[in-house]
Amino acid sequence: MKKVLAVILCAVMIMSFAGCSADAPEGMKAASSENEAFYLYVPTTWTVNSSGGTASAYIVTDNSNVSMTCMLMDEGLTTTEEYTAYAKEALASVLKDYEDIGETTETTLGGKAAVSFEYKAKSGETVFKWRQTVTIKSDTFYILTYTSTAEKFDSHLEELDKITENVRFK
16 A cells, blocks of 8 residues: 555656756757656657656657656565566556566666566557666655557667666756
8 A cells, every 4th residue: 555655646746747858968858847856858759748647758650658657665665676576466467468578687777776677468459568667766766667569669779778868866
C-alpha cells in the first residue's frame, strides 16, 4: 500500500507541465515540469503528453513513448535489484504473454549508476516491448520507461540513449 501511495504522490507532484525548454540540450525540449524532482528532455520531434499526470512524450507516427516516474522506497525495496525483481513479478502478473528479455544490465540514467531491463507483452494482437531504466537518489527510485511495438523498438534506441543521458536530477 505504501508503494501505491508513493506513486500517487509522485504523480500529483507532476501534474503541471510547464513545457519550458530554455535550458534543454540542443535539439531537445522539456517533457517535465518545474514541480518534479528531475528534468526529462526529449527530442523536439517528439510530442509532450501533458494529459497523463506524468512526465512523458511520444512519437506521433508510431506512438513509441517514454515516461519518467518516481517511487519512494519502503521496507524490502531499497536497491535497484530489489526494485527490478518486484517490477518483473508485478508485470508478469498483469501483462498478457509477459516475457522477460535477457538479464538486467548496468547502465546510467542522467549520469547516475542505474540498471536496465527489457520485456515484451501483448495488447490485443500487437506485441509491445519495454525498457525500464531505474536509479536511486536519496530515498526515491527514478524510473524511465520506453515503450514501442516490437517492430519499431530498435528504431528509436539512439533517441532513447540521448534522452537517458540528458535526464537531470534536482
